[in-house]
Amino acid sequence: MATEQTAITRATFDEVIVPIYAPADFIPVKGRGSRIWDQQGKEYVDFAGGIAVTALGHCHPALVAALHAQGETLWHTSNVFTNEPALRLGRKLIDATFAGRVLFMNSGTEANETAFKLARHYACVRHSPFKSKIIAFHNAFHGRSLFTVSVDGQPKYSDGFGPKPADIIHVPFNDLHAVQAVMDDHTCAVVVEPIQGEGGVTAATPSFLQGLRDLCDRHQALLVFDEVQCGMGRTGDLFAYMHYEVTPDILTSAKALGGGFPVSAVLTTQEIASAFHVGSHGSTYGGNPLACAVAEAAFDIINTPAVLNGVRAKRQKFVQHLRRIDAQFEIFSDIRGMGLLIGAALRPQYKGRARDFLYAAAEAGVMVLNAGPDVMRFAPSLVVDEADIDDGMARFARAVAKVLAA
Numbered sequence: 300m301a302t303e304q305t306a307i308t309r310a311t312f313d314e315v316i317v318p319i320y321a322p323a324d325f326i327p328v329k330g331r332g333s334r335i336w337d338q339q340g341k342e343y344v345d346f347a348g349g350i351a352v353t354a355l356g357h358c359h360p361a362l363v364a365a366l367h368a369q370g371e372t373l374w375h376t377s378n379v380f381t382n383e384p385a386l387r388l389g390r391k392l393i394d395a396t397f398a399g400r401v402l403f404m405n406s407g408t409e410a411n412e413t414a415f416k417l418a419r420h421y422a423c424v425r426h427s428p429f430k431s432k433i434i435a436f437h438n439a440f441h442g443r444s445l446f447t448v449s450v451d452g453q454p455k456y457s458d459g460f461g462p463k464p465a466d467i468i469h470v471p472f473n474d475l476h477a478v479q480a481v482m483d484d485h486t487c488a489v490v491v492e493p494i495q496g497e498g499g500v501t502a503a504t505p506s507f508l509q510g511l512r513d514l515c516d517r518h519q520a521l522l523v524f525d526e527v528q529c530g531m532g533r534t535g536d537l538f539a540y541m542h543y544e545v546t547p548d549i550l551t552s553a554k555a556l557g558g559g560f561p562v563s564a565v566l567t568t569q570e571i572a573s574a575f576h577v578g579s580h581g582s583t584y585g586g587n588p589l590a591c592a593v594a595e596a597a598f599d600i601i602n603t604p605a606v607l608n609g610v611r612a613k614r615q616k617f618v619q620h621l622r623r624i625d626a627q628f629e630i631f632s633d634i635r636g637m638g639l640l641i642g643a644a645l646r647p648q649y650k651g652r653a654r655d656f657l658y659a660a661a662e663a664g665v666m667v668l669n670a671g672p673d674v675m676r677f678a679p680s681l682v683v684d685e686a687d688i689d690d691g692m693a694r695f696a697r698a699v700a701k702v703l704a705a
Contacts (some may be wrong), residue, residue, distance in 0.1 A: 301599075303370055303607055307326070307405075308326075308338075308410065309322070309324050309325070309326060309563060309626055310523075312343065312620060314656060315390065316443065316570055319441065321660055323658075325337040325338070325339070325341065325661070326338050326341075328654075329356055330345070330353075330356075330357025330358055330685070331347050331356075331357055331546070332356040332358075332534040332680070332683075332687070333346075333356050333602075333679060333680050333683045333684065333687040333691075334355075334478040334687070335357065335666065339451045339582055340483045341459070341604075341664065342664060343661070343664050343666050343695060344406075344664065344665045344666070344687055344690055344691030345357070345665075345666045345667060345680070345691075345693050346588060346665060346667050346668075346677045346678070346679045346683075347666040347667055347668045347677075347678060347679075347681055348679050349554075349559060349641070350528070350554070350668060350678060351496070351529075351555060351640060351669055351678035352373065352530045352554045352555060352559055352592055352597040353534060353553050353555075353558060353559045354453065354532060354533070354554075354601060354680060354681045355558050355597060355600060355601070355680060355681065356680040356681055356682060356683070357559070358611075358639075359521055359558060359600075361596045361597075361599075361600060361679050362558050362559070362560070362596050362597060364591050365592045365593050365595065365596035366560070366589065366592065366593050367431055368592070369384065369486070369589050369592035369593070370589065373588045373589070374586065374587070374588060375584070375587050375589070376586065376587070376588065377583055378581055378582065378583070378586070381586075382586070382588045382591070383588070384588045384591035384595055385403055385586040385587075385588065385591040385672045386402065386592075387400075387592075387595055388403075388427050388591045388594050388595045388598065389401040389403070390597055391595065391599075391602075392552075392566060394563060394564055395537055395547045395602055397540075397547075397550075397568070398566035398567060398568065398570035399567070399568045399569035400552070400566075400567055400568070400569055400571075401564055401565065401566045401570065401640075402564065402572075402580070402585070402586075403563070403564050403582075403585045403586030403590070403591065404553075404560065404562075404563045404564070404565065404582050404585040404586075405561050405562065405563060405582065405584050405585055405590070406553055406561060406563050406613075407441075407442055407525075407527035407528075407551065407553035407563055408441075408442030408443050408444050408447050408553060409442075409444075409582065409585070410527065410551040410552065410553050410564060410565050411441045411442045411447045411450070411490075411525055411527070411551050412442065412446050412447050412628070413551075413565045413580055414490075414523050414549045414551050414565050414567075415433065415446055415447065415450060415488070415490065415523070416446075416521055416580060416591060417549060417567065417571065417572075417574065417575060417580075418433070418435070418487050418488035418490075418521045418548075418549060418581065419431055419488070420574050420575065420693075421453055421485075421486050421521065421571050421574040422488070422520075422521070422528075424574050425542060425574060426487075426519060429485060430465050430483075430484070430485055430486070430487050430519075431485065431487055432480060432483070432485045432486040432487060433450060433466065433467045433468070433486075433488050433489075433490060434468050434469075434470065434478060434482065434486060434489045435450045435451075435452055435467060435468070435469050435489075435490045435491070435694070436452050436469060436470060436471065436472040436489070436490075436491060436492075436495070437452040437453075437469050437470065437471055437472060437489075437498075437499075438452050438453060438472060438495055438498030438499060438501075438671075439451055439452040439453070439469075439472070439492055439495060439497075439498055440452075440456075440490070440492070440495070440496065440497035440498060440526075441490065441492075441527075443456070445460060445463070445464065446464050448460075449463040449464045449467055449471055450467055450490055450563070451500070452469045452472075453497075456598070456627065460634060464554075466612075467491070468481050472499060472503070472700075473504055473507045474497060474499070474507075474516075475506070475507055475510040475511070475566050478511065478514060479514065482514050482520075483518065483519055483560070484518050484519070484674035486520040487519050487520055487521065488515075488520055488521045488522070488523050489502065489511050489514070489515055489522055489523065489550075490522075490523045490525060491511060491521060491522075492524075492525045492528070492529065493524055493529055493534075493539035493540065493542075493543060494528070494529040494534070494539060494636060494637055495610075496528035496529065496640065496670060496673070496676070497528075498670065498671065499629070499642060499644070499671050499673070499674045500635055500636040500640060500641065500642025500674055500676055501635065501636075501669045502635065502636060503543070505543055505544075507543050507545050508545040509543075511545075512545050512546070515548070516643050520573065521548040521549060522545075522547045522548050522549075523548065523549045523551070524538075524539070524547035524549070524550045525551050526538050526539055526540070526541055526549070526551060526552055527551055527552065527563070527641065529553055529554045529637070529640055530550070530555070530556075530603040531552055531554070531555035531556050531598075531601055531604070532555065532606060532607055532610060532638075532639050532681050533555060533606070533610070533637075533638050533678070533681070534610070534637040534638035535607055535610040535614070535637070535638040535639075536557035536607060536610040536638075537601070537602050537607065538550065538552070539637070542637070548567060548568060548571055549565065549566070549567045549571065550565075550567070551563065551564070551565055551566075551607075552564045552566065555681075556594050556597065556598070557593055557594045557595070557597060558593060558594070558596075558597035559593075560589070560594065561590060562590035562591065562593070562594045563671050566656035569655040578652065579580050587655060594669070598606055599612075600682075601681065604691050606681055606682060607690070609681070609682065610638045610639050610681050611638065613639060613679075613681075613685070613688065614638055614639055614641065616639075616685060616688050616689075617639070617641055617677060617679075617688060617692070618641070619661070620688070620689075620692035620695075620696075621634050621641075621643050621692075622634070624692070624694075624695070624696050624699055625643075627696070628630055628647065628699055628700070628703060629701060630645060630646060630649060630703075631643045631645065631646060631675075632644045632645065632646045632647070637679070639678065639679055639681055640676075640678055641676070641677040641678075642670055642674045642675070642676055642677075643675040643676075643677070643681060644673060644674050645674065645675070646697075650672065650673045651672045651673065652655060652672070652702070653669035653670075653671065653672050653673060653674060653675055654669055654672070656669075656675055656699060656702055657669050657675070657681075658696060659698035659699070659701050659702045660694070660695050660698040662698065662699045662701075662702070663694040663695065665691045665692075665694040665695050665698065666701070667695065679691075
């Protein structure tokens with residue numbers, strides 16, 4: 300016998316979802332631009348951006364139109380066939396970057412998994428089966444599959460799942476001497492985020508990335524840039540490697556690539572891609588028409604001078620607000636990152652309290668992030684209005700005052 304459906308509340312999560320997340324007490328139900336509303340109709344200014352995903356805000360008209368048009372045309376074909384949206388998006392990514400080939404997947408984890416497999420396979424077939432060492436960095440984050448979580452430089456994500464993939468070495472970020480100490484001809488790849496997101500919104504120095512490029516060239520290793528979080532306009536350039544003028548061999552993109560629709564991409568050269576052959580790798584949904592149609596619409600908007608130049612100007616406005624808050628409350632020791640990936644490191648007396656400020660911000664009507672326990676992170680829409688910045692940062696200031704008064 301049918302029964303009346305129970306109302307959906309936050310408690311429903313605890314009843315039906317595997318407990319790997321600790322979501323906020325409120326449930327968002329509607330978004331428009333840089334504003335979100337919850338079940339009770341409360342409005343929030345969104346500076347979290349779905350963790351740097353909704354790069355054009357919520358329900359951008361161009362993305363909605365692309366999804367609607369493709370949704371009435373063709374949803375899925377599998378990799379037995381190709382499709383026009385994937386081919387158009389692939390061509391645009393190649394024309395705008397160093398890449399000669401693109402492979403589409405569904406998430407940042409999948410893109411990084413693919414990149415690491417490609418790097419090892421290329422070394423194996425072009426050089427030696429023993430050329431398998433991957434050098435990565437402490438506090439990095441590359442995904443949640445067993446391979447990517449092993450390349451992560453954070454044991455809290457990788458411990459407790461049995462044996463890890465072998466031949467992965469971690470060294471301090473931004474320390475070229477540490478890389479030199481472990482780099483040898485058995486190294487197949489160096490994997491790095493130009494800006495560590497989860498690791499504290501810490502940007503690589505130009506000399507560090509150039510040094511990695513030189514070391515990889517010297518040892519015939521591949522340089523892999525994980526731009527899942529920092530790419531697609533987030534820094535004010537289409538990809539962060541363009542800011543640094545250091546070209547990787549493989550680059551991964553996701554998050555903002557689809558503006559909120561799950562899609563990711565692995566970009567590489569024709570030579571490196573040629574190490575793969577039919578059957579080397581695959582994905583049922585990767586490169587599906589719906590995802591690629593939305594991503595193409597997002598790409599066409601993000602890859603414009605108006606949006607990219609606007610990122611730099613909007614960053615300055617955020618930084619000005621953060622400095623004013625710091626002048627009033629003496630809370631931040633450093634404001635870092637690049638473009639609209641902004642980290643505000645807490646002073647020593649407030650270390651470990653990032654979540655307190657995050658929760659208070661939500662109560663004040665603004666959504667922010669943390670990057671570890673000591674850094675507040677802001678990853679808003681790349682086209683966020685200045686009025687939304689002013690309003691949201693005023694709300695954040697009130698949240699800071701409330702935490703410090705408690």
